[in-house]
Amino acid sequence: MKTYINPNPKEWGDLSQRKTLALTDLSETVKGIFSDVQKNGDKAVSKYTHIFDGVTITDFSVSNEEMQNATTLVSEDLKNAIQEAAKNIKQFHTSQKEIATKVETTSGVYCWRENRAIETIGIYIPGGTAPLFSTVLMLAIPAQIAGCQNIILCSPPNKKGEIDSAILYAAQLTGVTSIYKIGGIQAIAALTFGTETVPKVSKLFGPGNQYVTAAKQYAQQQGIAIDMPAGPSELLVIADDTCDADFVASDLLSQAEHGEDSQVILVANSIEIIEKVKIAIGVQKAKLPRIAIIEKALENSRALVLNSIDEAIKFSNYYAPEHLILAIDDAENKLVKIENAGSVFIGNYSCESAGDYASGTNHTLPTNGFAKNYSGVSLDSFVKKITFQKITATGIQNLGKTIEIMAAAEQLEAHKNAVSIRLKKIQNGQY
């Protein structure tokens, strides 16, 4: 974690570089598997599950028995914790519901919007050593609040052909309607086209490795909406001398343990703060099991001394971090200056892991600078907003001339005629 003291703003571009993995071009692999799954359905899915997951599965659906077993296998402590987190996530996402307000833009012209759930959505949960049940909560809970009718979850089976109990428990708690033991490119392909077993979805959510990421991009080209473009996770902390160096170190480390390509950026208004945090990092990381990953991630990471907190915020807006912690005095009065960030954590007690798990905010957030042009997942991600308009006879009489003039100027006479024919019948007293 190299330190930069008052870098010239011209260097901000370089200092904002994320580690870009030398991605293999997977487009041919993805295309091949998609085409096979589109043509051969379950049979193809089965074949790739055998190849990539090393397990033969005849029925991809998770059975009722497996669901019941999962409930007994998860400890009471973890069940209670998941329920507590689910309650908070539900409360925050429910508060995002909007009430349609009807606007009368011209006398007799009423316009409004209403939300409708996306009928069928897909959630991808990666496999691996640690079961990411928290992501199930973050995606299925808002889908359920939105009213999505079909919430389809795919996750790769382990060598025994099973999905982790905590994932299954979280899924049944949050209204997931079907769960399939399918992972990787073949899962995204199955959700894109549908198979004999797996329904076709309209939108895909969830994290994944480079194969899943490439598959989601390809699915998007096939007309399936996706949550957002993917990238490695990241955290930027702005700290002044009111921060607690141990807390800041613990937050940087919690981000760094995500993966070798994670990035953490510490921006402070004095070198002393950075030195204290670096010492605390050294002490804390020694006790952490994922120290090898952490040390790799710290190699991509940077500490910056800038002249003022205002300049630090400017840099943060330029960087556009996924997670931003403000460990500074009077943080709440600085919020108006935050332009680009996925999720912001205010003050010494708002650690990133609270938002990752249980405070109620979503943890599916824009990475890689996408906080400049994308929002994190929210209730909005699971609905479409339809506009409605009701125009009365008075309304079309008030607005008609305007439409006629504009349509004529765009040389769209049939557009004009649709108004003229109505005005004429009204004038003739036919209505």
Added chain:
Amino acid sequence: MKTYINPNPKEWGDLSQRKTLALTDLSETVKGIFSDVQKNGDKAVSKYTHIFDGVTITDFSVSNEEMQNATTLVSEDLKNAIQEAAKNIKQFHTSQKEIATKVETTSGVYCWRENRAIETIGIYIPGGTAPLFSTVLMLAIPAQIAGCQNIILCSPPNKKGEIDSAILYAAQLTGVTSIYKIGGIQAIAALTFGTETVPKVSKLFGPGNQYVTAAKQYAQQQGIAIDMPAGPSELLVIADDTCDADFVASDLLSQAEHGEDSQVILVANSIEIIEKVKIAIGVQKAKLPRIAIIEKALENSRALVLNSIDEAIKFSNYYAPEHLILAIDDAENKLVKIENAGSVFIGNYSCESAGDYASGTNHTLPTNGFAKNYSGVSLDSFVKKITFQKITATGIQNLGKTIEIMAAAEQLEAHKNAVSIRLKKIQNGQY
């Protein structure tokens, strides 16, 4: 316009097919121009403008003098009409502003969202015979309300090296900050990478031909957000015997004149309605200048008789039309059943052209069935929603154990440690 009487629901898939143009694979062309513009900036843009628009341009920026001239060249009638439409669009999109509501999910844990404008956005306005100034209103007005700092407009120059006056007038009325005489793939490339003259944008909006569509797709792969995937325009009308056949015909024709690939679908609960509308179409179309386009579009179009209005709505939800007109009795009580549509027009006086120009709703809408998973453009399209959280010492004490248990179960010990270290210092009375 072929008529289908009570088609089997199994045929709904075929009846929902849009005309897919045999798209040339433009990916190599797009890649080549993007790479040239990225490397050679304005010089490359100039080269392609010469090749594709047949005009040599030394300064792409529209000058102040050109802007002033535009104002004098647009007729007073058109200026008034544009102002009236702008007022309505502004009013409706302003009503979409949200107020941040802070939620206390657990005692001492506060979560909320705030909107921030996307700083720099690009608007593409196609050239051609008719100046699409209405699209300027639909994109620049919400961008201005959102607070986008840089609203960049590109539109191809005509043979004289000029942009139509009505476009320039609409742009200055709606706070567009820079206008460049650049069209096609080179415009999208310039907005994607930035050049000496054109700023790089974070999000791209606006319609275009297949070249622009392919370029926007490629820009999206480069990390630029886009408004929505493109497709030909379409209208579905549901009519019962309370409809006015002349009005329905005029609406179908107004949609059909957009382009040869446009599609109109009429769904009624009796054959008599369809016959009446077809007669009215015959009478009206003869007087329309774009009759050749209309007749081509009608070849891709269909009339369906279904058993009931409820079934017609089911078909409409299946088709997911960009525009939906409900020319039926008691339409307002049917709205809850509308699941998939871009914009809905209620009753005999709500013609589509009202929404295209002046009622206040946006006319940039999801086509090609994308109403199942995408919303039309709205104020939301120009902002990111950032989540904020403030956790107090009490808050982390209330929530800490839950986070610790979940982090441990996901084998993320550093996540757990970020909480433990805080709880420990609080317990030790250090805070």
